[in-house]
Amino acid sequence: MIDPNRLMEDLLDKGAEYCDIRKEEWDRMSVTLKDGEIDKISQGGEEGAIVRVLYKNGWGCVGTSNLDDIKEASERALSMAKSSDEFKNEETGLAETEIQKDDVKMPMDENPLDVDTEEKISLVRDLEDKINRDFVSSTEVRYGETVVEKEITTSEGTQVMMEIPRVITYLIITGESDTIQRATEGAGGTGGYELTEKAYEKVDVVTERLKKLLEADTPPSGSLPLIMDPSLAGVFVHEAFGHAAEGDLLSSGNSCLKGKLGEKVAADGVNIKDDPTFKGYGQFPYDDEGTKAKNRVLVKDGVLNDFILDRESAWKLDMEPNGGARAEDFRVKPLVRMSNTIIEPGDLKFEELIEKVDKGIYAKSSSGGQVSTAEGTFQFNAQEGYLIEDGEIVKPLRDVSFNGFTLETLQNITGISDDFEAGIGHCGKGQTASVSHGGPHMLISDVTVGGRE
Amino acid sequence: MSDQIVESVKTAIEEIDKRGLKGDVYALKEKAIGHSIKKGELSESSGYDDIGLGIRVIKDDKIGFGYCVPGKEEKGVKHAIELSDFSERLDLELPSEKDTPGVEVYDEKVRDVIEDSEGAELTQKMIDGSSSVADDITPTRGGLNVSMGTRVIGNTEGLFLKEKGSSIFGSVTVSIPQEETSLQATEIGVDCKLDLDFEEIGGKAANKVDSIRSSSERLSGDHPVVISPYAITQLIGFGLIPAINGENVRKGKSVYQGKIGEKVASEDLLMKDDPTVDWGVGSGAFDDEGVISKDTPIISDGILKNFIYDLKESAKDEKESTGNGVRSGFKSLPETTHRNIVLEGEGKDRDDLMPDKGIYVDNVLGAHTANPVSGDFSVVTNPVWRVEDGERKGRIDGLMISGNLPEILKSIELADDRKKCFLQIGSRRLIIETPTVRLNDVTISGK
Numbered sequence: 001m002i003d004p005n006r007l008m009e010d011l012l013d014k015g016a017e018y019c020d021i022r023k024e025e026w027d028r029m030s031v032t033l034k035d036g037e038i039d040k041i042s043q044g045g046e047e048g049a050i051v052r053v054l055y056k057n058g059w060g061c062v063g064t065s066n067l068d069d070i071k072e073a074s075e076r077a078l079s080m081a082k083s084s085d086e087f088k089n090e091e092t093g094l095a096e097t098e099i100q101k102d103d104v105k106m107p108m109d110e111n112p113l114d115v116d117t118e119e120k121i122s123l124v125r126d127l128e129d130k131i132n133r134d135f136v137s138s139t140e141v142r143y144g145e146t147v148v149e150k151e152i153t154t155s156e157g158t159q160v161m162m163e164i165p166r167v168i169t170y171l172i173i174t175g176e177s178d179t180i181q182r183a184t185e186g187a188g189g190t191g192g193y194e195l196t197e198k199a200y201e202k203v204d205v206v207t208e209r210l211k212k213l214l215e216a217d218t219p220p221s222g223s224l225p226l227i228m229d230p231s232l233a234g235v236f237v238h239e240a241f242g243h244a245a246e247g248d249l250l251s252s253g254n255s256c257l258k259g260k261l262g263e264k265v266a267a268d269g270v271n272i273k274d275d276p277t278f279k280g281y282g283q284f285p286y287d288d289e290g291t292k293a294k295n296r297v298l299v300k301d302g303v304l305n306d307f308i309l310d311r312e313s314a315w316k317l318d319m320e321p322n323g324g325a326r327a328e329d330f331r332v333k334p335l336v337r338m339s340n341t342i343i344e345p346g347d348l349k350f351e352e353l354i355e356k357v358d359k360g361i362y363a364k365s366s367s368g369g370q371v372s373t374a375e376g377t378f379q380f381n382a383q384e385g386y387l388i389e390d391g392e393i394v395k396p397l398r399d400v401s402f403n404g405f406t407l408e409t410l411q412n413i414t415g416i417s418d419d420f421e422a423g424i425g426h427c428g429k430g431q432t433a434s435v436s437h438g439g440p441h442m443l444i445s446d447v448t449v450g451g452r453e
Numbered sequence: 454m455s456d457q458i459v460e461s462v463k464t465a466i467e468e469i470d471k472r473g474l475k476g477d478v479y480a481l482k483e484k485a486i487g488h489s490i491k492k493g494e495l496s497e498s499s500g501y502d503d504i505g506l507g508i509r510v511i512k513d514d515k516i517g518f519g520y521c522v523p524g525k526e527e528k529g530v531k532h533a534i535e536l537s538d539f540s541e542r543l544d545l546e547l548p549s550e551k552d553t554p555g556v557e558v559y560d561e562k563v564r565d566v567i568e569d570s571e572g573a574e575l576t577q578k579m580i581d582g583s584s585s586v587a588d589d590i591t592p593t594r595g596g597l598n599v600s601m602g603t604r605v606i607g608n609t610e611g612l613f614l615k616e617k618g619s620s621i622f623g624s625v626t627v628s629i630p631q632e633e634t635s636l637q638a639t640e641i642g643v644d645c646k647l648d649l650d651f652e653e654i655g656g657k658a659a660n661k662v663d664s665i666r667s668s669s670e671r672l673s674g675d676h677p678v679v680i681s682p683y684a685i686t687q688l689i690g691f692g693l694i695p696a697i698n699g700e701n702v703r704k705g706k707s708v709y710q711g712k713i714g715e716k717v718a719s720e721d722l723l724m725k726d727d728p729t730v731d732w733g734v735g736s737g738a739f740d741d742e743g744v745i746s747k748d749t750p751i752i753s754d755g756i757l758k759n760f761i762y763d764l765k766e767s768a769k770d771e772k773e774s775t776g777n778g779v780r781s782g783f784k785s786l787p788e789t790t791h792r793n794i795v796l797e798g799e800g801k802d803r804d805d806l807m808p809d810k811g812i813y814v815d816n817v818l819g820a821h822t823a824n825p826v827s828g829d830f831s832v833v834t835n836p837v838w839r840v841e842d843g844e845r846k847g848r849i850d851g852l853m854i855s856g857n858l859p860e861i862l863k864s865i866e867l868a869d870d871r872k873k874c875f876l877q878i879g880s881r882r883l884i885i886e887t888p889t890v891r892l893n894d895v896t897i898s899g900k
Contacts, residue, residue, distance in 0.1 A: 038539055038540050038541055040518070041536045042518040042519070042520070042536070042784075042786060043518075043535075043536055044520035044521060044529065044532060045528075046505060046520070046784075047522070050501075058497070058498070059498065059499075060497070060499070061497070061498075061499040061500070062499065062500045062501060063499075063500070063501035063502070063503075064501065065501075065503045065504055065522055066502065066522070069502060073502070079570075080486075080499070080570075083498060083570040084488070084498040084573065086573070087494060087495040087576075090492060090494060117535070117536065118539075121539050137704075174706055179827045180708070180824075180826035180827050181826070182824065182825070182826050221853075221855075221896070222898065252492045252496070252593055252594070253591070253593050253630075253635070254594055256633065256634045256635075331501040331503060332501070333497075369819060369822065370819040370820075370821070372637060372818065374593065374628055374634060374635045375634050375635060375636070375835070376634045377833065377851070378818075379822075379833035379853075380822070381822030381831065399824065399829050399831060399855075401819070401832070401853065401855070403851060404851070405634075405851075407633070407634075448851055448853065448898065448899065449898075450831040450833075450896075450898045
């Protein structure tokens, strides 16, 4: 591959205001064990690079999986940036960021690439063996690893190299009573093969969940108080609030948090952060623009305190960039993304939250959700639910789905417990990003539950 | 450049052959561009060139898989052979049939959009269309994605197939600012031929948002729900399509297990997976394992006819592959996956489907939370209008609809306005050609 600095000099000579090149080399391996049989096993490597060019107010980015074509890609990126500029009226720019020179390898005890395939097969088989088969009709255990080496070079002089390993394990089990039910749990993080140990803790969680679902009733519908468990609270904060705090959505008028910095957006005692330095699945040392990763305190005691920002959105919002730019791989440009999104614990006991509810729902672990950041609306499904009556958990529920308005719901947080747990996930925003989300138990005084009764 | 992909596939097959093994090699070369819309104007342009190979090797009836880029074929084959040791034995028969149907999926005009700056102009048309309805309506999100590619599949049985394809995807989300938040609506167009009316896409989005300005209304009780092609695509995609997948059926993860030949839907319903439809966004002459494409009826006259299979699942279930071996890219093994689902019914005029009292749903939030095993769903509708005497009235906020998709099919009614719809499910795309439908068995809940 041609020296990135030479390529960028050429682009600057041709009128580019700024450019950067991100080169990546990926190694991936995955195994899927379905009902005791190795269903899929795959391994491979690839490399490529993306050139990003800013010409006046226009951006052009071209990625290629053929490093010999990088010069052609850079020329196309410049031409796209020029054409993009012709259609643009809005001014753009990049907020200043410290020039970085660094070479970081994220710590890991055991590089997954050095672990024999036999051991990974034993892992998925061992996890499956530990699943109680009494009421489970089908099992799926997945293991996946990625190790990526990145080199980010910018026309301003930043040159950052980093190696990021990630390991993940999923358990998916199905059972049948009067309906067919499914329960899932995942474990993993940023680090080495040692993270697979966490998967063993999830075996009992997922089997117990399925057992409850098989005896569960459908939930009531209407406006009810709802307690989220740490996993669901984390996903809620990520989806309903975190996305609205992404700089690109804010600067393009797609967020209900626009113009609310410094305002009260949540109940007293609510503290939310997005922290790429937290040891989770969304951890990284530098973002994909070469900005050093730092903790973002988004909500401080109910007051909106910060956003997640890349350099362009920081420029547009007149703020400091804080390492919010992430790209799925070398084919695509970075977008503003979350990392590890966390709502901080409070001081109540979980039992005290339950006691506060006359009739409501205790919802555990998310099976997905969707938000509209501009309209400030959300919808979530819990994997597992319980009916609460007179301050006591009465019976299990399935297919618990609820929705509401983000800003209203954040103000309706009337209790936060003192426990904490973080989970892992893959966030989609046109591109996939590995993330963690976590929190304590959280009582919302009023959400709309969509049941079938 | 396409010769590089052909040579690379041949090299990889030779690598497998010379070791006395069986296998297949799938390669994809893609060129794509995208133009995004933000704050009422074209925001940025991007693109990528991608090429790679997926190599599946069968050694002692065991399958291993590796992927690589051209030039690294030997390494890719080596990975695949090493991993095959860990797989289960399976009698996988690779196809050798070479007579492909003629299916139109490549529009030469797409090349011009990718090579020239025409993409930016088409994006501008969506912006212009959405800005023309009212001054306070702004296109805040969306864009145009155009790609063309060459797919090659070859195997050690002498099969060697190559096909060019193209796809165009345009979307625009428009907003009207409100005191606290904003009102939004989205319109999407997808095709593999460059005959989308981009200005119309923008105009439709703007007209939708313009019609939800009035303050939110309320509706209680259960009523018929008329739902747009795009919204029903989402519900069916997440809550019903998994149930027709041969693997899920074999493993008891489908409500349709053991029901072939039974009446499962309203008499008029035809649901088929037909990748031989010209210009179908999921169409193609062969699947990603080299099995020749065919039209597979799933539900016909309300009767359950077939499930879908790839080579592996058909070997396990002792069935024929239906040509539904689909890969998410060259890095993935094939999986049994829908290709170009088509939904047809009696074909009433859309206006005749509108109830005396009910709702019209344009879009749903959270369809991916539908239970893929039972088909139960509970989703937020947005935007949604109250319907009275067959006419759309004011919007309703925060309304949820819940139901069970297999049950809903028994009384579903379909209009005659079939539209190509698109849904991203993880790394896979679901293509459904469906009209507007009326659902008569759902629960409505709201504040």
